[in-house]
Amino acid sequence: MKRIGVVTSGGDAPGMNAAIRAVARIAYSKNFQVLGFERGWKGLLMNIFKPLTPRSVGGILQLGGTILRTSRCPQFRKREGIRKAAENLALNNVDGLVVIGGNGSFEGALELSKETGILIVGVPATIDNDVFGTDETIGFDTAVNTAVTEIDKIRDTAISHERIFVVEVMGRTRGFLALTVGLTVGAEVILVPEVKCKTESILEIIKENSAKGKRSGIIVAAEGIGDTRKLAKEIEEDTGAEVRLSILGYAQRGGNPTARSRLLASLFANKAIELLSEKKGNRIVGLQKGRITSVELEKSCNTEKPLDLNLLWLANILAT
Amino acid sequence: MKRIGVVTSGGDAPGMNAAIRAVARIAYSKNFQVLGFERGWKGLLMNIFKPLTPRSVGGILQLGGTILRTSRCPQFRKREGIRKAAENLALNNVDGLVVIGGNGSFEGALELSKETGILIVGVPATIDNDVFGTDETIGFDTAVNTAVTEIDKIRDTAISHERIFVVEVMGRTRGFLALTVGLTVGAEVILVPEVKCKTESILEIIKENSAKGKRSGIIVAAEGIGDTRKLAKEIEEDTGAEVRLSILGYAQRGGNPTARSRLLASLFANKAIELLSEKKGNRIVGLQKGRITSVELEKSCNTEKPLDLNLLWLANILAT
Amino acid sequence: MKRIGVVTSGGDAPGMNAAIRAVARIAYSKNFQVLGFERGWKGLLMNIFKPLTPRSVGGILQLGGTILRTSRCPQFRKREGIRKAAENLALNNVDGLVVIGGNGSFEGALELSKETGILIVGVPATIDNDVFGTDETIGFDTAVNTAVTEIDKIRDTAISHERIFVVEVMGRTRGFLALTVGLTVGAEVILVPEVKCKTESILEIIKENSAKGKRSGIIVAAEGIGDTRKLAKEIEEDTGAEVRLSILGYAQRGGNPTARSRLLASLFANKAIELLSEKKGNRIVGLQKGRITSVELEKSCNTEKPLDLNLLWLANILAT
């Protein structure tokens, strides 16, 4: 192993820069050269990169976003795209590639690995926390805290106006973000795509709460559950309460990473370089049972990560 | 003057609690009793209040929302509503009333003042900053900083993905919030209801920026300008850039007040009690030319506060 | 099991209120009554408590500190103190006791358990993270993030003035807080009591960094390493660099808990009530290998929790 590439792909997540920094510095300590490919897969396709040195990654640890930039790149997923990327990696004598991203990025990485002999290691970084093979992804803790801080503020208005707020959080098709956020803000109701919840059940909870003297409430809904606007309207019409919808936006994807997202980024990067220096590839690194470990890339791509429904049950008790 | 009432009305704003605390404690120092009417005008209509003492307002200085709660109350604005409120004030021997709120609350206060002999002083508290007679309202600085913090985060994603973001901020029909936020986040374009801006002009700026090498951008739009979703779509279709819409929600109305919102709350409350102790009423207090002052309630209600368009001009130069 | 007590003892930690809320609500769901003893062991000694109901613990989830208050109570540790506390618990028909605190509190709990038949479960909550039997304590993540946020700010001044900053963080006699904070702020040097580090080694690192062009630096030092003022002076005198000392204070112990501290509080409380309802006592709950578990109280008290020195090694590479 002499030279490795690193790329950030798909949606950005807070801590990606911490991961880039850690990859560059740990690789340097093992005498690897590091090339940073820019704009996600596009950089591999178009052979756009910059060398990353310990000094060039200074001062980025605490920054949101990614200094390598990222993009969606549909051409990459076509046969010619993959082949072109493989050619460019060979052209630059890149022996190993670290892919920092989420499921979509790892699927691309899997296809690329089939086309080229170079070793590929995935570093899971996405606010959605939906990657099989790791209990937590880089950026998840930051996004959770960003959402929690915002909902704590919305709670002020909810109480003052005695209103119900439906708060939509991100998470794509999954409920990891909504569940942790909902539990930690003390949401009266948490709606995730993994568990169908009839509108009647929601209405019933609101009425029970009202009977107990709880005149305001927070419903945290994953974006994956469908039309939250319609839901808010239905609740308002049925209960007669004032109901407002608040869609937490892209701020969930940015901001300075929390300590935990920075720590995971450092630990994951360390493991990724360790794997590459042992000539192991086609794996993603992860946190499992409190330890840094790795699983096969293909297994990660083909397995759905389960949502811990015990947390949902606990959240319901806590919101009594 | 023996006994005064205090009420928070209309939309909540961070710093209302700081104002309630200051009213209660300053009034106490002048040997006034203070009654806190609950849920806005509804509390006056229904005669629901609690005594406020220096101790009972302890620990609320830094809290968002309002411990007196607030509501919209359409019945109040009818003749019988006003009359009922006046009766309740008389019944409780209330000689003076401090109304903490925005334009809508002050219009209600004006009508009430015509029906009753008691002295009314308005304390401007709204994140919209649209009250004539004061350069700044309680809560405005907090809302600005909340929006700025969120947009700083969105900027991370904008740069990483080389996207344009349209960010909608609150402000009802006016552009005060959008203008200050836009200038202080360095928005490439600021859209306020006070200045019509053709979509073509926006497209032109984006294209100029792109030519200069600025591949991402933030457009801050006041909610009062109309359909931001349509705008985002038009920009995407015309420029071919990736465009995303983010609507900053109710978090702008909550949260711990900034030091400045707390300071204004204290100074305004002090002036309000000073006016009442001098038997002056039917005024709102405010900050003008750097000093705490007051204007007639009626004048405040009937005059539109001008937006400083020089700031918009400056913002455009700064976003070069 | 009919009635349980809960007490917060020792230094406060963010998330204690989240734990109190969770204990009260989960206990309620199992038909237990809950008494909250006030001011730590003092409340048990003096029989001062208040009933905790699902409603009375509403609105505290996000608050720092502890609504039950806490104190140091030297009398408790004497024989008569323990006996008096045991009497009061019996007097109130308390069958189980949840002790929320750190090592000192658990030592008290151990002594109490020897004097009384009631079941005691410890819930580890301390910013020091020095409790054997759990990988993480309630409040640790919050304190880490508070320190990181402050040091990110100090870094601004360090770079602008090209200065070295020695930043002292809390942690009593241990280095858990300093190590995680140091790694996640990218400190050039991390000093913990567990690893002796000669001043010469520190000076050497600073000189190497200076040779590489790093003109500023952050040294994160645990309070347990000794006199940081002297250290700062020595570095200044030897290297000729401008060196400043900043002692991060009690803000590390307060503030709204992070999502993770709230989550741990909820999970730990849940486990504690589960143990009590199974008539198991004299244990502390904890997070081990990613799972919520428990260990014997006595073992926790008598075993020193090891510091992960691999993290220190990694931090040094990352600060290259």
Added chain:
Amino acid sequence: MKRIGVVTSGGDAPGMNAAIRAVARIAYSKNFQVLGFERGWKGLLMNIFKPLTPRSVGGILQLGGTILRTSRCPQFRKREGIRKAAENLALNNVDGLVVIGGNGSFEGALELSKETGILIVGVPATIDNDVFGTDETIGFDTAVNTAVTEIDKIRDTAISHERIFVVEVMGRTRGFLALTVGLTVGAEVILVPEVKCKTESILEIIKENSAKGKRSGIIVAAEGIGDTRKLAKEIEEDTGAEVRLSILGYAQRGGNPTARSRLLASLFANKAIELLSEKKGNRIVGLQKGRITSVELEKSCNTEKPLDLNLLWLANILAT
């Protein structure tokens, strides 16, 4: 006017970068070239500078510190230093100089202005807010909010432990920061160098509060009042209360500037360039009576800015 210089000098303050950006971009809009001298006066002495263009100041608006760096430079204040700086300015055809800093920087600027014919305009930026000629300096609002946020956290511990905290804030020899911070955190006692306060009076207030049931308290003390460690000890010994000292450190000088600090930076820079383009120099810009204005540099240097003692009086009433 063809070419202007800009320098940041003395202690750094949040918003200096916002001011540099605004100076560069507004100057550009008037066809001026801008040179940024590095490391404060040292850069003028040693002729180290970089050209600032609209693009090169992109992305710095929200950053703490100063990209031009700053330093203390005792040589500058000697005759030869001033002369050398004047020569370098002439050598580079610099017609005007914008000095961003506080009183110390302005005294240097005054001496320089006597040695050279070029026009000098001061832009007040210091967290101490002690510059005559402006009601507020760039960075003051940020530092106030940083301190307030920290003290809000310390309050959690104060209440939980029923302790008195003496919190020392910055401000050099003056009490502007301590006064605004103390009022907005609701400090029970505020100590500023401008008002001598006997220890007996402080003890009396604490005992009165204790009699009223206030068992915890915050004493905000400016660093300029002298030995706060001794004060804390005296209070503890006399009252028997638990007293802790917390010295808020350099975090007060860093961090992302608040919206207000950014706004002031933009408005001040705009006025500075306006003055230079009108060939007016030897003035500092400022905020007075709510308007952006300017005063003579010499007058600013030779006049002490008064502290508003009415605020102290109000704070005492509010802390009842």
